[in-house]
Amino acid sequence: MAxxxxxxxxxxLTSGGDAxxxxxxxxxxxxxGIARGARVIGINNGYEGLINxxxxxxxxxxxxxxxxxxxxxxxxxxxxxxxxxxxxREAIRKMNEVGMDGLVVIGGDGSLTGALALHRQGIKVVGVxxxxxxxxxxxxxxxxxxxxxxxxxxxxxxxxDTASSHGRVFLVETMGRGSGYLAVMAGIVxxxxxxxxxxxxxxxxxxxxxxxxxxxxxxxxxxxINAEGSGxxxxxxxxxxxxxxxxxxxxxxxxxxxxRGGSPxxxxxxxxxxxxxxxxxxxxxxxxxxxxxxxxxxxxxxPLEEVIANKREVNMEYYEMVNLLAQ
Ligand code: F6P
Numbered sequence: 001m002a003x004x005x006x007x008x009x010x011x012x013l014t015s016g017g018d019a020x021x022x023x024x025x026x027x028x029x030x031x032x033g034i035a036r037g038a039r040v041i042g043i044n045n046g047y048e049g050l051i052n053x054x055x056x057x058x059x060x061x062x063x064x065x066x067x068x069x070x071x072x073x074x075x076x077x078x079x080x081x082x083x084x085x086x087x088x089r090e091a092i093r094k095m096n097e098v099g100m101d102g103l104v105v106i107g108g109d110g111s112l113t114g115a116l117a118l119h120r121q122g123i124k125v126v127g128v129x130x131x132x133x134x135x136x137x138x139x140x141x142x143x144x145x146x147x148x149x150x151x152x153x154x155x156x157x158x159x160x161d162t163a164s165s166h167g168r169v170f171l172v173e174t175m176g177r178g179s180g181y182l183a184v185m186a187g188i189v190x191x192x193x194x195x196x197x198x199x200x201x202x203x204x205x206x207x208x209x210x211x212x213x214x215x216x217x218x219x220x221x222x223x224x225i226n227a228e229g230s231g232x233x234x235x236x237x238x239x240x241x242x243x244x245x246x247x248x249x250x251x252x253x254x255x256x257x258x259x260r261g262g263s264p265x266x267x268x269x270x271x272x273x274x275x276x277x278x279x280x281x282x283x284x285x286x287x288x289x290x291x292x293x294x295x296x297x298x299x300x301x302x303p304l305e306e307v308i309a310n311k312r313e314v315n316m317e318y319y320e321m322v323n324l325l326a327q
Contacts, residue, residue, distance in 0.1 A: 028276025
């Protein structure tokens, strides 16, 4: 570093819905930044905190112990104000006030859209995909997905014990907003009879037939995984199946925010750490307007323009696989 150069100041924030693995990513950003001679500023409460100047410098010890913790110790918000040009202008002003030279944004598609808006206004920014929904284009998988999937699998494994004992069909509702990814993959790893997702339409009669057929084939239990955006309200569907008499009694479990919590899995800690390092390296080498994405065995930089213009679709091959393996 030349004598007249001050260390680069990198901000880091988490935004939108939290995802297990955000903490290991923050830790990687802080420690990589410091190791490379930069200063790292933690921004509390996502973009809302950027607008309000909720900044604090983070040292290596400040992120001690967070590797194993779910959630985000920087806390997060869904900021309405930042969607408006006025909010973005205030945020840029606050960044300039403290001399912040670059920003790492960890979050889902809404957060990455915000990152692109900043990049377009000349701010150096790198996004990191953090969302349990796995709907972000440009990466094989986002931070938090693996932990959420394991949480769902663990829940269904437990439900299977009681479902078998009583001869019941369980309807399990998973998160995912407009994406059926979690439901489809959970269907495979949990051995569901059928998954209901926003991407396909299945009639009530078809669902009833699948469940009744499982009963006729002598299965002691059955599982329907219903993605929250499928169009079916889980409780209504359960009542409809009960009324139609499909062989089993019906019961409902809505997993809800359980899916967002918990200590990140080894896979998520690794992914988050790798992406955190790559995000800092991008900023330090002058790269901006990109997202870190897992491609093959490596972490690539994907233009945010491309990320935002596309949506990662569910692979329907895996949807078919649920039916195939339910025999
Ligand atoms: O994007 C993550 C997610 O958990 C979605 O799956 C879900 O639809 C939404 O966030 C729930 O949001 P909130 O935490 O605001 O209730």
